[in-house]
Amino acid sequence: xxxxxxxxxxxxxxxxxxxxxxxxxxxxxxxxxxxxxxxxxxxxxxxxxxxxxxxxxxxxxxxxxxxxxxxxxxxxxxxxxxxxxxxxxxxxxxxxxxxxxxxxxxxxxxxxxxxxxxxxxxxxxxxxxxxxxxxxxxxxxxxxxxxxxxxxxxxxxxxxxxxxxxxxxxxxxxxxxxxxxxxxxxxxxxxxxxxxxxxxxxxxxxxxxxxxxxxxxxxxxxxxxxxxxxxxxxxxxxxxxxxxxxxxxxxxxxxxxxxxxxxxxxxxxxxxxxxxxxxxxxxxxxxxxxxxxxxxxxxxxxxxxxxxxxxxxxxxxxxxxxxxxxxxxxxxxxxxxxxxxxxxxxxxxxxxxxxxxxxxxxxxxxxxxxxxxxxxxxxxxxxxxxxxxxxxxxxxxxxxxxxx
Amino acid sequence: xxxxxxxxxxxxxxxxxxxxxxxxxxxxxxxxxxxxxxxxxxxxxxxxxxxxxxxxxxxxxxxxxxxxxxxxxxxxxxxxxxxxxxxxxxxxxxxxxxxxxxxxxxxxxxxxxxxxxxxxxxxxxxxxxxxxxxxxxxxxxxxxxxxxxxxxxxxxxxxxxxxxxxxxxxxxxxxxxxxxxxxxxxxxxxxxxxxxxxxxxxxxxxxxxxxxxxxxxxxxxxxxxxxxxxxxxxxxxxxxxxxxx
Ligand SMILES: Nc1ncnc2c1ncn2[C@@H]1O[C@H](COP(=O)(O)OP(=O)(O)O)[C@@H](O)[C@H]1O
Ligand SMILES: [Mg+2]
Numbered sequence: 001x002x003x004x005x006x007x008x009x010x011x012x013x014x015x016x017x018x019x020x021x022x023x024x025x026x027x028x029x030x031x032x033x034x035x036x037x038x039x040x041x042x043x044x045x046x047x048x049x050x051x052x053x054x055x056x057x058x059x060x061x062x063x064x065x066x067x068x069x070x071x072x073x074x075x076x077x078x079x080x081x082x083x084x085x086x087x088x089x090x091x092x093x094x095x096x097x098x099x100x101x102x103x104x105x106x107x108x109x110x111x112x113x114x115x116x117x118x119x120x121x122x123x124x125x126x127x128x129x130x131x132x133x134x135x136x137x138x139x140x141x142x143x144x145x146x147x148x149x150x151x152x153x154x155x156x157x158x159x160x161x162x163x164x165x166x167x168x169x170x171x172x173x174x175x176x177x178x179x180x181x182x183x184x185x186x187x188x189x190x191x192x193x194x195x196x197x198x199x200x201x202x203x204x205x206x207x208x209x210x211x212x213x214x215x216x217x218x219x220x221x222x223x224x225x226x227x228x229x230x231x232x233x234x235x236x237x238x239x240x241x242x243x244x245x246x247x248x249x250x251x252x253x254x255x256x257x258x259x260x261x262x263x264x265x266x267x268x269x270x271x272x273x274x275x276x277x278x279x280x281x282x283x284x285x286x287x288x289x290x291x292x293x294x295x296x297x298x299x300x301x302x303x304x305x306x307x308x309x310x311x312x313x314x315x316x317x318x319x320x321x322x323x324x325x326x327x328x329x330x331x332x333x334x335x336x337x338x339x340x341x342x343x344x345x346x347x348x349x350x351x352x353x354x355x356x357x358x359x360x361x362x363x364x365x366x367x368x369x370x371x372x373x374x375x376x377x378x379x380x381x382x383x384x385x386x387x388x389x390x391x392x393x394x395x396x397x398x399x400x401x402x403x404x
Numbered sequence: 405x406x407x408x409x410x411x412x413x414x415x416x417x418x419x420x421x422x423x424x425x426x427x428x429x430x431x432x433x434x435x436x437x438x439x440x441x442x443x444x445x446x447x448x449x450x451x452x453x454x455x456x457x458x459x460x461x462x463x464x465x466x467x468x469x470x471x472x473x474x475x476x477x478x479x480x481x482x483x484x485x486x487x488x489x490x491x492x493x494x495x496x497x498x499x500x501x502x503x504x505x506x507x508x509x510x511x512x513x514x515x516x517x518x519x520x521x522x523x524x525x526x527x528x529x530x531x532x533x534x535x536x537x538x539x540x541x542x543x544x545x546x547x548x549x550x551x552x553x554x555x556x557x558x559x560x561x562x563x564x565x566x567x568x569x570x571x572x573x574x575x576x577x578x579x580x581x582x583x584x585x586x587x588x589x590x591x592x593x594x595x596x597x598x599x600x601x602x603x604x605x606x607x608x609x610x611x612x613x614x615x616x617x618x619x620x621x622x623x624x625x626x627x628x629x630x631x632x633x634x635x636x637x638x639x640x641x642x643x644x645x646x647x648x649x
Contacts, residue, residue: 312497
């Protein structure tokens with residue numbers, strides 16, 4: 001008997017230890033349930049974050065674009081002017097000041113101003129329509145992992161330098177060190193050296209994207225000093241939609257979140273999560289019924305002991321807590337066993353679910369947070385499951401219990 | 405009848421009735437019991453099977469509530485007490501020794517003796533442990549202190565139960581056929597132990613027994629027949645006058 005333990009704890013642990021077989025069986029039962037939940041959660045979050053990562057590898061969490069200009073009917077100048085405005089690239093008003101304000105928002109992890117627009121890449125006879133993207137590389141890679149996508153050369157966009165995709169390199173028959181002529185629709189043109197090749201994992205992007213320095217793009221696209229968008233990375237990507245609405249309201253800029261841009265994909269993720277929650281709920285329910293049934297049997301078996309404890313002055317509350325604790329302890333130990341089992345499943349899964357080349361299909365981990373949540377959840381489920389048996393123990397008539 | 409001052413009475417019953425519902429009709433098992441036990445009395449409760457002895461003991465032990473009448477423990481009228489107060493009073497003032505010793509098998513002999521103190525104080529402490537060890541020594545079981553209760557013989561279990569009943573220094577110990585399950589020799593030992601405690605600690609005892617030999621060794625014999633006390637006689641004859649075994 002540990003001196004610091006209250007009566008209820010002592011009685012609960014002794015009862016569990018005495019009914020060793022029952023206790024072990026139910027702990028294993030809880031463990032199996034918890035392991036399935038933990039394994040499934042880890043698998044799902046691994047799968048989802050992998051899907052999200054692939055989807056978002058060439059997308060920012062949030063993109064700020066210039067406000068849409070309302071085409072006002074104008075006297076005199078008429079359509080021609082409106083037409084011309086629509087064609088011209090527009091910059092985000094006072095974007096430097098905006099950047100300063102964005103830097104103060106705690107949700108934002110990285111800010112990358114971008115000047116981009118259509119252009120043509122010419123080399124010899126080949127002439128390809130491209131998307132010219134001017135970036136500040138240090139900031140850009142914190143929003144889009146271009147540094148992870150480099151397959152040749154290096155990520156560097158000083159004046160006169162460009163990065164192109166592997167598809168465009170093939171289309172133009174160009175490689176590292178070759179020169180490339182860029183003609184913008186503004187009429188400006190420049191000759192750049194290819195210093196890096198990338199593979200964004202997307203054929204269209206590999207064929208169209210050409211990265212240059214921000215200044216180079218600004219002058220080619222007739223956007224001197226301006227940017228066509230500001231790309232943002234958030235600490236919590238699922239905040240993107242909420243933040244986009246806030247920024248839109250505050251700045252009047254168009255704010256596109258990845259959630260809106262990939263609405264279907266996001267819905268698929270959400271429904272996957274809902275269905276897994278449903279499964280989790282039912283596993284939790286069956287775990288609860290398992291604990292409850294074992295404790296109901298235990299209360300019946302221990303009626304005499306409960307009666308004698310009551311005769312010795314134990315209150316209803318003390319008996320209630322003794323059995324609630326047993327439920328909680330079973331839940332807690334079951335969840336620890338379950339987490340260990342889930343860890344084994346995952347180790348096994350990692351050796352089975354591999355690509356042809358032996359690399360894992362995607363990374364999954366049992367995070368400590370998940371184990372903590374499982375432990376807290378299972379303990380709570382155990383206590384709730386013990387509620388009915390514990391109330392039965394508390395309301396037992398000692399006279400009947402002792403005689404019986 | 406010249407009653408002593410209630411202040412000295414450990415137990416006082418006045419018109420105590422108990423009925424049970426059997427089907428549609430009420431079955432009255434106790435028909436108005438009047439009984440007073442003074443501090444230090446060592447009384448036997450005898451009567452044929454089914455006469456209501458256990459029912460009466462359960463009422464006195466505050467395990468059950470009377471249908472009518474008054475029940476005082478140490479001068480405290482119990483009919484108006486709440487469930488919590490009743491439980492507390494029971495734990496502190498009354499010790500039980502049952503026929504089927506009823507130890508808690510998950511605990512050792514010593515821990516079983518400690519149990520009433522543990523329940524009362526909430527947490528174990530060294531004083532409690534010392535008190536339990538002293539009580540176990542008093543019933544001659546020091547060397548069995550760390551045995552699991554389930555590993556003890558019937559006589560040893562009953563000794564532990566007696567030690568446990570005394571843990572809280574109760575005013576009144578109720579024993580329902582404490583020797584009913586034991587052989588004659590062990591029964592005598594246990595009875596002698598109860599008597600010794602009674603004389604040493606001035607603890608009041610009310611002992612249900614079928615054994616006229618044992619009843620004869622009590623100071624007072626209360627006889628219950630069909631829910632009424634039919635005789636209540638002091639038994640001043642010292643035990644040594646009875647044929648010894
Ligand atoms: N819970 C109960 N419900 C109905 N009848 C009961 C109950 N408990 C005891 N009785 C009845 O009360 C009577 C006295 O029983 P009891 O006090 O056990 O007698 P004793 O202990 O003297 O043998 C018996 O007729 C018994 O059937
Ligand atoms: Mg009886």
